[in-house]
Amino acid sequence: MKNKYLYIETFGCQMNVHDSGQMAVLLRDLGYEPTDDSAKADCILINTCSIREKAEQKAMSELGRLMKLKEKNPNLIVGFAGCLAQHLGARVHGRVKNVDLVFGTHNIHRLPEMMARVQKERKPVTEVGFSSSLHSLGIFAPPPKGAVGAFVSIMQGCDNYCAYCVVPFLRGPEMSREPKDIVGEIEKLAGRGIREVTLLGQNVNSYGKKTGGRGDFVFLLKKINDIEGIERIRFTTSHPRDLSEELISCFGSLRKLCRHIHLPVQSGSSRILKRMNRGYTAEEYLEKVARLRRVCPEISITSDIIVGFPGETQKDYQETIDMMEKIRFDSVFSFKYSERKGTAAQAIEGKVPETEKKLRLREVQALQDRHTQEKNTSLEGSVQEVLVEGQSRNSRQDMTGRTSSWKIVNFEGRSELIGRTVPVRISRGYLHSLRGKQITP
Ligand code: 5AD
Numbered sequence: 479m480k481n482k483y484l485y486i487e488t489f490g491c492q493m494n495v496h497d498s499g500q501m502a503v504l505l506r507d508l509g510y511e512p513t514d515d516s517a518k519a520d521c522i523l524i525n526t527c528s529i530r531e532k533a534e535q536k537a538m539s540e541l542g543r544l545m546k547l548k549e550k551n552p553n554l555i556v557g558f559a560g561c562l563a564q565h566l567g568a569r570v571h572g573r574v575k576n577v578d579l580v581f582g583t584h585n586i587h588r589l590p591e592m593m594a595r596v597q598k599e600r601k602p603v604t605e606v607g608f609s610s611s612l613h614s615l616g617i618f619a620p621p622p623k624g625a626v627g628a629f630v631s632i633m634q635g636c637d638n639y640c641a642y643c644v645v646p647f648l649r650g651p652e653m654s655r656e657p658k659d660i661v662g663e664i665e666k667l668a669g670r671g672i673r674e675v676t677l678l679g680q681n682v683n684s685y686g687k688k689t690g691g692r693g694d695f696v697f698l699l700k701k702i703n704d705i706e707g708i709e710r711i712r713f714t715t716s717h718p719r720d721l722s723e724e725l726i727s728c729f730g731s732l733r734k735l736c737r738h739i740h741l742p743v744q745s746g747s748s749r750i751l752k753r754m755n756r757g758y759t760a761e762e763y764l765e766k767v768a769r770l771r772r773v774c775p776e777i778s779i780t781s782d783i784i785v786g787f788p789g790e791t792q793k794d795y796q797e798t799i800d801m802m803e804k805i806r807f808d809s810v811f812s813f814k815y816s817e818r819k820g821t822a823a824q825a826i827e828g829k830v831p832e833t834e835k836k837l838r839l840r841e842v843q844a845l846q847d848r849h850t851q852e853k854n855t856s857l858e859g860s861v862q863e864v865l866v867e868g869q870s871r872n873s874r875q876d877m878t879g880r881t882s883s884w885k886i887v888n889f890e891g892r893s894e895l896i897g898r899t900v901p902v903r904i905s906r907g908y909l910h911s912l913r914g915k916q917i918t919p
């Protein structure tokens with residue numbers, strides 16, 4: 479039988495990367511092998527993101543480009559998945575002709591049935607309904623050979639309704655997986671050589687709140703901390719409002735929990751935070767950061783910042799800059815506010831002009847680059863424990879890995895080190911990575 483090939487293009491967040499992995503597993507069971515060459519594919523899936531307008535535009539233009547391959551290969555199956563597919567539903571067929579499959583964020587587990595229908599009926603299939611179960615999260619994606627880290631989805635959806643954000647509309651209400659299912663999955667991963675797990679969810683610190691009684695996020699972390707073979711635990715993303723005292727203290731007490739937290743602040747102005755419906759003030763955020771640093775002085779703190787939210791004045795924006803100066807984040811993902819249909823922020827007055835948003839974004843990025851560089855330079859001379867992930871892309875003599883604080887370290891070493899944690903003395907701090915020399919005992 480001829481080999482069948484699957485080409486997946488993924489846009490957006492880690493959650494989407496994880497979902498794409500699950501799609502690949504389901505299609506592998508139907509005989510599809512992954513390929514990086516779209517021209518060779520028998521099935522193409524585009525897993526889309528809708529968080530900002532730019533992400534949507536990219537996904538649509540990629541769909542248009544890849545559809546051209548159908549002219550040469552009429553048997554090619556093209557599927558449009560993820561958040562934008564969830565948003566547009568059957569409207570995709572109106573915009574682009576001959577798309578075979580459109581499916582949403584809750585329908586991944588139905589992929590085999592949808593593929594069978596497309597092949598049998600040769601008619602477009604659309605499935606974007608929400609489900610009240612967690613089918614798609616339970617699909618086990620075996621890690622690729624030699625992988626050191628893996629992502630594990632612990633919950634889906636979001637109930638927060640931040641005023642700018644479409645996620646609650648596209649990924650549905652918050653639902654947590656059972657602790658025993660998560661622990662079982664991580665034990666399986668550890669058995670296959672995985673040393674580091676990153677727990678995924680839109681707001682991991684509210685894990686288990688709705689299920690009640692079966693354990694909260696701290697309970698889950700402690701369980702995972704006991705799994706043999708797992709050396710490091712990370713999680714993303716957490717909401718400052720739900721960052722509890724108990725979770726903060728885990729950074730001092732749980733040995734395997736990495737010394738890093740991604741804690742999106744979004745704005746340094748309490749007035750804007752209120753409009754954003756974030757549920758905390760700038761002072762409360764600063765206080766939480768201070769407590770994290772008291773428990774774990776070396777913790778690295780990264781964040782997300784939006785500039786140009788409706789009504790953001792020069793003074794509000796300056797407060798974001800002041801907050802950045804006070805905290806000195808290790809790194810920041812910063813964005814221009816992008817208006818999304820159906821969100822509360824659409825109705826808020828005081829739209830900031832695009833040119834002003836651009837200016838503010840450029841300044842935030844320049845300031846953060848300065849802070850990141852200063853932080854990385856300050857690590858020169860220190861010894862960092864590095865979990866080695868693989869060969870460096872830039873040099874065959876170099877290995878690459880990360881510190882507990884999530885910084886990339888490159889150093890000269892052999893591939894036998896992959897999967898091991900080794901001490902490395904940092905010789906140079908760059909903007910995006912560190913360079914060092916392994917300390918041999
Ligand atoms: N415009 C700009 N940035 C946004 N984010 C979410 N929605 C929007 C939007 N409409 C950013 C937030 C969030 C990150 C994942 O994306 O900073 O934390």
Ligand code: SF4
Binds near residue numbers: 638639680
């Ligand atoms: Fe969006 Fe806010 Fe939920 Fe994050 S917490 S996914 S920003 S609504």
